[in-house]
Amino acid sequence: NAGVMQNPRHLVRRRGQEARLRCSPMKGHSHVYWYRQLPEEGLKFMVYLQKENIIDESGMPKERFSAEFPKEGPSILRIQQVVRGDSAAYFCASSPGQGENEKLFFGSGTQLSVL
Amino acid sequence: AQSVTQPDIHITVSEGASLELRCNYSYGATPYLFWYVQSPGQGLQLLLKYFSGDTLVQGIKGFEAEFKRSQSSFNLRKPSVHWSDAAEYFCAVGARAGNNRKLIWGLGTSLAVNP
Numbered sequence: 001n002a003g004v005m006q007n008p009r010h011l012v013r014r015r016g017q018e019a020r021l022r023c024s025p026m027k028g029h030s031h032v033y034w035y036r037q038l039p040e041e042g043l044k045f046m047v048y049l050q051k052e053n054i055i056d057e058s059g060m061p062k063e064r065f066s067a068e069f070p071k072e073g074p075s076i077l078r079i080q081q082v083v084r085g086d087s088a089a090y091f092c093a094s095s096p097g098q099g100e101n102e103k104l105f106f107g108s109g110t111q112l113s114v115l
Numbered sequence: 116a117q118s119v120t121q122p123d124i125h126i127t128v129s130e131g132a133s134l135e136l137r138c139n140y141s142y143g144a145t146p147y148l149f150w151y152v153q154s155p156g157q158g159l160q161l162l163l164k165y166f167s168g169d170t171l172v173q174g175i176k177g178f179e180a181e182f183k184r185s186q187s188s189f190n191l192r193k194p195s196v197h198w199s200d201a202a203e204y205f206c207a208v209g210a211r212a213g214n215n216r217k218l219i220w221g222l223g224t225s226l227a228v229n230p
Contacts, residue, residue: 004158035220042119042220043205091158104218106151106158 003027005074006092006107013082014115021077021110025094032075033104034067037089049075082114117142119208121221128196129229136191136224138180138206146208148189149218150180153203162204165189176200201228 003026013019025032034046045059049069060067064082069075079086089111093104120139128134140146147166151159163174170182180191189206203225207218 006158040222042222043207043218044220045218093159103161103164104159106160108156108158 004029004092004094004105004107006090006110008110009108010111010113012113012115015083016081019079019082019086019112019114021079021090021092021112022074023077023092023094023107024074025092026096026105029094029096029105031095031097032069033093033095034075034077035091035093037091037109039088043091046077079112082112084114087112087114117208117219119206119219119221121204121206121224123224124222125225125227127227127229130198131195134191134193134196134200134226136204136206136226138189138191138221140187140189140206140208140219142187142208142210142219144210147210148180148182149207149209150174150178150189150191151205151207152176153205153223155202159205162191196226196228198228198230201226 005024007022030051032049035043036046037043047060047067048056052071064080066078089109091106091109093106095104118141122137149164150162152162153159162178163172163180165172165182173179178193180189182189203223205223206221209218
């Protein structure tokens with residue numbers, strides 16, 4: 001779904017550096033979800049945000065990870081002091097709102113590699 | 116525990132052959148079931164979903180899936196596979212739970228199509 005834009009597509013970081021992943025939702029969408037896909041594991045929910053609000057961050061690691069979705073601009077997933085175990089594909093999805101027929105539109109993901 | 120199992124990691128079929136991808140779930144509440152497809156270099160795209168009503172649901176690209184509550188299954192089918200169907204297929208289960216809506220994902224089934 002070209003409408004959800006994630007960048008960069010690939011990000012290489014050394015241990016201890018910071019990683020910033022960006023997600024621009026589809027036009028008109030005010031809800032953003034971040035997922036992580038670790039090798040040999042299914043997609044795991046990380047955080048659910050609306051504009052300027054974190055609604056549910058129950059899937060976020062307690063340390064080093066943070067997310068925001070400002071009033072203007074993309075949603076940012078920030079990982080401080082990255083470790084090798086953070087290497088994964090990070091997917092962002094957006095939706096126009098809540099509801100039984102809510103449909104998620106996914107970006108193509110950011111592949112983070114930690115050396 | 117809530118979980119989604121896709122028993123087949125990898126499937127190869129010949130073009131024109133029929134296809135069935137299996138999905139079993141364990142979920143405490145009324146499940147809402149989804150199938151997504153991820154083509155190489157692309158984000159996940161929703162194929163179809165089941166919320167209620169007719170247990171046989173039709174999706175895009177000629178796919179269908181049948182919800183069988185007694186078997187806790189939601190298998191994806193296509194009568195005649197096309198080479199462009201080669202992709203990763205993910206089954207997911209979710210709950211209609213307001214702001215905390217999130218999906219539990221299977222590990223995926225990789226589909227290869229022989230000419």
